[in-house]
Amino acid sequence: MERPNDFSSPLSIEALCDLLNNAEDEQSLSSSSGITPGNIGPLASEKKWSSTFPNDISSKDIWSVSEVPDGSQFDDSLDPRKQPEYEMHFKQRVGSEDLFMGLSRKNPSTACCEDIVVKIHLPNTRASDMSLDITRKFLDLRTPKYKLGLHLPHPVNEKTGKAQFKVDTETLEVTLTMVRDFDFVNFS
Template sequence: MEQCPGGFSSASSIEALCTLLSNAEEEEEKERLYSSLVVNPGDIGPLNPEKKALQKDLSSKEIWDILEVPEGSEFDDTSDQREQPKYEILFKQKVGSEDIFLGMSRKDPSTVCCEDLVVKIQLPNTKASDISLDIRRKFLDLRTPKYKLGLHLPHPVNEKTGKAQFKVDTETLELTLTMVRDFDFINFS
């Protein structure tokens, strides 16, 4: 048998060296982790949240990571029998004559170029003083004595800026919320 350049002559001597250099506790932890992770074709690509959580901390008793719980889930109440009002979600963009006639900006009619999210909620037989409204980054919670709406928004919004207007003649609450997106500095420059 030919001797290796490092002075090792067999596989058993390499294994013996690995055993000397490795930490036994780390090896046991790795073995326990990998034995609990069952690999199947669905595991190609990034790990799913359960397996990520298992990798992060095996001793933790928590079953949900804070990022896995959808925003607004604290408002879900299945025993509440109030009806859900009709609503409509629209996108709004600010354009000027230089956009429409001259095409000087990179704006187009798509929602990518919209700055605001408009939510119109029909609330028949409701007074403006009866409305309770809570707006989060990706969730809208509206409650009245007769209606309840928990709406997951299609885009994150700035919860500190926005407008709410109740139109008495049509009994409609109109919310204009400013959208927050990572690449707005590219779209609106």
Template sequence: AHIGPGDIGPPPKTSTEPHGSSAYIKKDSKDIWSEEEVAEGSHYDDLADPRPQPEYEIILKQNVGTEDVFLGLSGKDPSSMKCEAMKIKIKLPETKATDVVLDVKEKFLDLRTPKYKLGLHLPHPIHCREGKAQFFSDREVLEVSLLMNRPMDSINLQ
């Protein structure tokens, strides 16, 4: 007999349901996905918009003191799990500060200029009301500083 990868493990369970498992239950609607499945910020996507995406860099930051560096008393390490903030540097050549339109949500950053557009899904949720943005005209760089929202850190990282 010929044995293949599907023969490894216990035999599959047979289902009496017409379409296999009950994990997916289709609603009576003609929608192909629900509102919960759509990522935040997807309504900003415009495939017909020809503006290019600018270069950007995400830097995760920690508040570190001498007790962390020399003595290691707080238990911080260089992992991203110990970071409290993030800085996003966006290069915007030939752009003025007055041309920049910036909208920051909990998990999404939307930047629009006449020449560029950036829809960025953030790696961690942030406090959208506590951010700061600064445009450096000499370097043509926008720096956005955001404080991360990590409500479970006090429980998970102790």
């Protein structure tokens, strides 16, 4: 008596050959050719190009805007101005319910911080000489003596940021609100 999963008999091997030769995907396999890794998946003629290519083939652009990293338009290695010293801090908005009762799920990690504070030391600089441009992932500061192009660690809301120049310490303090996908989980 033959077992159902036994492929040692000639009948079961012949049944297996028929099954492979009459596959549903209509790939033609002759008895002389074996199955190779190239037979897995759609045929080469059915494969479509990746979506990384631009949709408009007639365009003369050599790259799309999505391929250019944020802030690269501000990168200039030939600019002789010095980069000022700066510090970056994360800031939490903490209330009494956080401090005394522990009702929120905040902890001291940067995952629970809402703001990024960038302190830039600019000696011998006036506030009127500064040009500050902030985008979603990049901070660009230019003065006659200094230039700072800073890629931010998190996306920020460029419309709600604040900048304050402290004359006594010659420091520009820029406070930016972070925008993260799951902030509704941390701060609800």
